[in-house]
Amino acid sequence: MSARLLELEDVHTQLTLREGVVRAVDGVSFHVDAGETLGIVGESGSGKSMTALSIMRLLPRSGRIIGGSIRFKGRELRDLAEAEMEALRGTDIAMIFQDPMTSLNPVYRTGWQVGEPLRIHRHVKTAASVAAAVGLFKKVGIPEPEKRAMQYPHMFSGGMRQRAMIAMGLSTGPSLLIADEPTTALDVTIQAQILDLLRHLNREFGTATILITHNLGVVAGMCDRVIVMYAGRIVEEGRTEDVFANPEHPYTWSLLRSIPRLDAEVRGRLQPIEGSPPDMARLPEGCKFRSRCSFAIDRCATEEPELRQVRSQLTRCWVTQGGVSLESQSDLD
Amino acid sequence: MTTYVLRRLLLMLPVAFLVTVGVFLLIHLTPGDPALILLGEDRSPQAIAQIHQQLGLDKPLYVQYVIWLGRIAHGDLGRSITTHQPVGTAIAERLPATVELGLAALFWSLIVAIPLGTIAAVRRGSIADQIATGISVGGVSIPNFFIGIVLIFVLSVTWRLFPFGGYVAFTKDPFENLRHIVLPAIALGTAGTAINMRFTRSSMIEVLNNDYIRTAMAKGASWRRVVFIHALKNALIPVVTIVGLQIGGIIEGAVVTETVFTWPGVGRLAVESIFNRDYTVVQGIVLLAAFSYMVANLLVDLVYGWLDPRISYS
Known part of the structure; x- marks a missing residue:
C-alpha cells in the first residue's frame, strides 16, 4: 500500500455554517497512484471540491x-x-481552480505570478523565474510567450488564463495535480483544448491528476478511474469504462441517461434526474439518494448502504448489492 | 500618460472657474464690513465711503469679481487689508509649516492605520480586532482640538516629553523641529488614522476572500506573503481614494490644530484673517484649499494607475 501516491481513508470534513453543521465530506476513502488520472464527478454541493481542499x-x-x-x-x-x-503546496501537489477569470491576481504580471512557485520553493531570482514562466507559457501553448509574460491577467482571455494557471501548477514538476473544474467556466471549444493540454502534460511529465468535474463527458475522455460523489459520500467507484458501460449505482445510471448522445439508439426524450439534491444540513435517514431513485426498496429508507464491491466496481446501493442489474430492472418499467 | 495629465489639467479649468465664483460670493456675502475694522473708533460715513472706494467695494459685485479674477489670473491675490502685505507672500510664508504638519499627520495616520487595519482584517473577531475597532471609533468621534488639548496636558504639561506648542524651522534645528511636530501631527492625523484603518480593514477582508488569494496559498505562499504581497496591493486601492480626500482636507484640519498648538501655518493665518475681516487673505486661503483638493484628486487618479494595471490612461 505504500506505493500509493495519495491515499484518503475515511475522511470527514465539516463546515460550520449559519444553517448548521454540514458534513461536506463524509467518510471518503480513495487512492491515486503515480501517473494516474482519477475523475471525481458529482453535482454542486456533493463534496468534491471540499475533498480537494481537504487534501490541500x-x-x-x-x-x-x-x-x-x-x-x-x-x-x-x-x-x-x-x-x-506550505513546502508541499505548489511543489509536489499543485492545484488549479474553476474560474480562471478570478484565480489570477489582477495587479501583478502573469509571468511574475507563474514564476512565483519557483521563487517561493526554489529560491530562484525574479528575473530567472519570469524567464522560466516564459518557457512554461510556450509549453502550455500560449502564443508570444515573452510578450504575454509581461502582461496583466485582464489582457488574457479565459482560455489563456487557464493555460497560465496550468503553467503555474506545473512550474515545479509536481507529482500530483488537482484540477477543480478546470474547464467549467470556458467555452466548449476552449474546454476541449484545455483537456487536450492536460492529457498531453499528464503523459509528458507523468503527473498524476485528480480531475474534479460535474461533466461526465470530460471524465470519459481523460480518466483511468472515476469516483462518483453524492451528498458528501462516494456512491460509486471503478474503472472509467466499467462505470460507463455498467453503472452500479442508480445515481450514476441516471447521470449517464441524462447526457445527450449522438451514437445511441433513438430513445426519445432525455431523462433528467427528478427532484433536487438533499439539504446537506438536514440529511435524511437511509440512502441519501432514495428520494430521487426509481429503484428504491424499503430497506433504502431506514439503513444506509456501505460502499461494497459489485462486479467490477464499488457501489453504495442496496439494490445492486442484492444482485439486481439496473439495466434489466429499468427494462421492466 | 503625459497626455492624460495635460487633459486632466485642462478639465480642471472649468472647475477652477466655478471655485473662484464660489469663493468670491462666499466671502462677499459674509456679513461684516472690513471698513469698520480698519477704521476702529472713527466711523464717520465719509470715512467708510472713502475706504470702500479705496478697496473697490463701492463697485457692483460682478465688476469686483471680474477685477479680482483678472488679478488672480496674473498671480496677484491682492494685498491684505490689515497688514498691506501681498496675500501671496503672506500665504507663502506660512505654507511650509502647514505642508510639513500635514505630511507628518498623513504619515502618522498611514503608519498606524495600514498595519492595524491589516491585523484587524486577518484576525477578525479577535481581541486585536476589537481593540482596533475601539481605537477607530474613538479616533473618528473625538474632535481633534480635544485630542490636542489632552495630548498637551498629558505629554507636555504633566510628563514634559514634548513642547506644548510653537514651531522651530527644520533648517534651524531639525531635532527641535521634530519634537515640536509630534503632538500637532498626532492631533491632526488621528481622525484620518481611524478612517484609513476602517477602510484598510474592510477592503482587506474583501480581498482575502478572492480566488487569487486561494491560488497564492495553493502555490505554497506563506500567510505573510499572501497578506503583504498578494492582498495588500489590492486592498490599498480604495484606501488611496480616502487618503486623497484627506490630503485635500489638510488645510481645513490645520485651522483648528494650528490654533491649539500655536503653529504658524496657513490655518492660523486663516483664523486671524477671519477675525480681522481681512477678506483678501481669507479669499486667498480658501482658494488654496480648493485647489489643493483638485490637485489631490489628480494625484489619486495617477496612483490608481500604478496600483491597478486595469486602469489605463490612454
Missing part, C-alpha cells in the same frame, strides 16, 4: 477536517505543521 488543507474558515487520514507519499498530511504543508 485550504478549507474555508468555516471548514475543518474532523476525522480520517490523508497520506501523500506515505506522510500523513493532517499531522504536518502549516510550514511543512
